[in-house]
Amino acid sequence: MTFPDCGVxxxxxxxxxxxxxxxxxxxxxxxxxxxxxxxxxxxxxxRGTPDIFMSINSTxxxxxxxxxxxxxxxxRIARVALRLGVPNFPGDTMRLSGEVTGVTGDSVSVRxxxxxxxxxxxxxxxxVVVPAEGGDR
Amino acid sequence: xxxxxxQRCAPFVGEVxxxxxxxxxxxxxxxxxxxxxxxxxxxxxxxxxxAARATGRRDVVGPPAMISTWVMAGYRRHRxxxxxxxxxxxxDFAYSRLxxxxxxxxxxxxxxxxxxxxxxxxxxxxxxxxxHFTIEDVSPVKRTALGDGxxxxxxxxxxxxHGGPLAEERFRLLRFDPDTKEEGR
Numbered sequence: 001m002t003f004p005d006c007g008v009x010x011x012x013x014x015x016x017x018x019x020x021x022x023x024x025x026x027x028x029x030x031x032x033x034x035x036x037x038x039x040x041x042x043x044x045x046x047r048g049t050p051d052i053f054m055s056i057n058s059t060x061x062x063x064x065x066x067x068x069x070x071x072x073x074x075x076r077i078a079r080v081a082l083r084l085g086v087p088n089f090p091g092d093t094m095r096l097s098g099e100v101t102g103v104t105g106d107s108v109s110v111r112x113x114x115x116x117x118x119x120x121x122x123x124x125x126x127x128v129v130v131p132a133e134g135g136d137r
Numbered sequence: 138x139x140x141x142x143x144q145r146c147a148p149f150v151g152e153v154x155x156x157x158x159x160x161x162x163x164x165x166x167x168x169x170x171x172x173x174x175x176x177x178x179x180x181x182x183x184x185x186x187x188a189a190r191a192t193g194r195r196d197v198v199g200p201p202a203m204i205s206t207w208v209m210a211g212y213r214r215h216r217x218x219x220x221x222x223x224x225x226x227x228x229d230f231a232y233s234r235l236x237x238x239x240x241x242x243x244x245x246x247x248x249x250x251x252x253x254x255x256x257x258x259x260x261x262x263x264x265x266x267x268x269h270f271t272i273e274d275v276s277p278v279k280r281t282a283l284g285d286g287x288x289x290x291x292x293x294x295x296x297x298x299h300g301g302p303l304a305e306e307r308f309r310l311l312r313f314d315p316d317t318k319e320e321g322r
Contacts, residue, residue: 073188077256
């Protein structure tokens, strides 16, 4: 599909992301997040969760990746509003899906949902700006 | 007890959370690459200057979600903050004092629930980020699936080395008491 040949209701190809412990730790540390719940299973248990879990910044990063995988590198993400649901634990697979919810000029709104086997991990409303090919950014 | 806690939290609403947080280093191609690799993100505008220029950018850019990464306090400071908390010392910033009040009430655990970010422009290597944090809201005490807690909303305004706007953020987190998780109150 050539962007922005899309309209309200256009769906993005789904992406399955298998999440292991190393990925959850590596993404947290890449964002300089040293909170123990993102790398220390014992501390996570003391804090009431069964295992370490993905940080909100990492989730945000995967939403960026999912949207720009679809738009291509010309696009610029202008806004994101995301809400977390069930955590992403090691061993989960998160399936990302997306649907266009609005198109205004060169700006496209996309609703991204990330689910694992226990339910919805993230709901994100993303606004991405895609200048016409060869146009000014 | 709950009412007293809420009364102690109320004055923090609208306060500057802490002094402006100045990035420890410039936006940096190596930090961007580490992030892109960890997220297995192959968007070339993050790591390949030629590819970035081919899209009209002057250089590689940082992934939008990295905006908060640039002003993270770093490992050494992280350890110091946790040492001070364990010793019951609260620094003289509104946010530290608020967390001390919540610690005292047993709301010692944290989980982020929402983030909203509006990006004014993309960041390039060499940019230097400063963030201004304000405590925008502290909710009443709520029962949640994780235990009793309060939701804190922080407003963060990110600017560059010239004071120009980079991003605005609302970040909501829950401070909660994990020991109240299964109480059938």
